[in-house]
Amino acid sequence: MADGREHREYRMEELAEEAGITVRTLRFYRERGLIPPPRREGRIAWYDDHHLARLRTITGLLERGHTLNGIADLAATFESGRDVAEVLGLGEPTEETPVRLTPEQLADYFEGEVTPENLATALDLGYLATDGDEIVHISRRLLEVSAELVREGVPLSTVLSSGRRVREHADALAEIFVRVLHAHTKETEPAQLRPLARAVVDAELSMALDRRLRREDGTQPPKSG
DNA sequence: ATTCTTACA
C-alpha cells in the first residue's frame, strides 16, 4: 500500500531510512527544532508517524526551494499555533466547512507565498489551525477565494490583511443583528438570524459596490489593489 | 552490546 500509514514507532535509523535521509540529518533537523522531540525511553528515542510525516514535509519544502531556516520558522509558527485549533476550530455552529490540507497542498494553493509571516497571520486570524502534521483551513470558501485572489496577482499578505479588516466589519455587523433580534425574541439564536443577516448584508454590499464603482467610473480608471 | 550524543573534521 503506497499510502498506508501504520501506527508504529521508529528508532532513529528506521525513521531516517523511511524518510530517505541520514541519521545525522535527522539529528540536525531536531537540533533546529524542525521536528518535535521523540518519546524517550531511557536512551532510546522513539519516533512515530507524525515525525515521519513531518520529515517528508521538510523534504518536500526543501525541494521546493525553501531554506532550512525558513522551514524552522514555519515549524515554530505551527507549534505556537497548535492550541488555536481548539479555540477556533470545530464545534462552532458555522456553515463553513473546514478543509484538511497537507503543508504541500497549502503551498500549492498559494504558490510561492506561503511564508512564515503569512502563516503566522493566517493562524492569528484563525483561518488556519494545525492538527498533527496536517493543516485545517476553517472555511473552504475563504480558502478558494483567497487562492483565487493570489492567482489574480494579489499578494497573500495583502489578502490576509484585507481579511482582517473584513473580519472587523463583519464582527460589527454581527453584533448589530444579534443585538436587534435578541432584544425582540426570547431565543438565544433564532433560526431566522443567519438568513436574515446574510440577505441584508448581501443586498447592502451589492449596492455599496455599485455606488463605489460608479464613483470611480466617472473620475478614475479602475485600478487593482 | 546497543543506541544516541558530543565533538571535531
Next chain:
DNA sequence: TGTAAGGA
C-alpha cells in the same frame, strides 16, 4: 553533513 569517540 560524515565520522569517530564516549556516556548511559
